[in-house]
Amino acid sequence: MDWKQHAVQLADQVTDPVSRWREPIASVPRHELVPRWWERDGEGKWILRDGASVPGAWMRTAYSDRSVITRVGALHADHAEPSDRTEGRPTSSATHPGLVVRMLRHGRLTEGMDLLDIGTGAGGLTAYASRRFGDHNVTSVDVDPYLCDAARARLAAMGLHPMIYTLDATGDLPGVYDRIIATVSVRPLPASWLAALRPGGRLVTTIANTSLILTAWKTEDGGAVGQLERDWAGFMPSRHGPDYQPGLTKLLATARDQDGEEVSIGRYPVVDVENAWELRSMLEITIPGVELDYERHGSWCTAYLVHADGSWARASAERTDPPTVHQGGPRRLWDELERIRNRQSAEGGLSLYGSRVKITPDGVCHLARGRWTAKID
Structure with a gap:
């Protein structure tokens, strides 16, 4: 199978002609990393795809700039039967190369640095x-034994x-590194990540349930300083076992x-x-921990917000009409969302992207941009 032309086309798509990442993208047979994968059918269930059985689709999938879902719930595509139709949240994927x-x-990164890929x-x-800097400079960790094997x-x-x-990357890490890049999202930021960075080292990660990319340089006091980049990414949250904990399904039923x-x-x-x-x-x-759902039926739209404290909200309307909003529990979640939208409308945007970040050694992140401040812990 001639995969190289596909890899070169992918490199052309996700890198500049002078990029030093072009050759690694063009030389890695990405299809070998995703021999089987999951795709959604028209009913929202996951169906199995086997690359060897559909070589054309395999090449198109593996060498497109998209994430490829390899695990849903506790079931990896490599272990599924052709007739399996599974349900649940994706728990692992091959991240789309442009985001990588x-x-x-x-x-x-520069030559000779030790990199930890979380x-x-x-x-x-x-x-x-590994292609660019040599595999002796690269360490990788994952909570899932099969993914590692x-x-x-x-x-x-x-x-x-x-x-x-x-290993569970939110705990102790197996060394010290010049760079740590996480392609899982976390909240709070594990203190062990800062401990595993050499002074002057750089951390790149994302905050769970947000699109925020946090970059920071480690300081002599064991903390770090950096910013929320004017860029965005969505990664799966870190997990501590074979699947995520159940969501707030009963409260969502109440909200419906x-x-x-x-x-x-x-x-x-x-x-x-x-x-x-x-x-x-x-x-x-x-409000950390708000879970969301959204439905559209013809011209009618309904959004749901729920929180573990028992708060819930449902907003429903036709097209862009003002919605009817039902709320319950100790907090008014839709009111909180509308306050954010008020600020976005009045100021032309929100203060997140580009805000400065100071991280204490215990992993607490203090955000500031102008007069706006916030904390991630």
């Missing part, structure tokens, strides 16, 4: 970094032998079916908050 390159660029997944970032074997078949460890303790007319049209990245990020910074 952006994260690597944020890392400010979130091995299918092994793409590890492969690209599969990546180790598939990279070895490419002649790459980085160190790969199975019950009348609110308070019913009002909203100021702004219904929005799919999950995909309105700036709004979603500020909501998560303001």
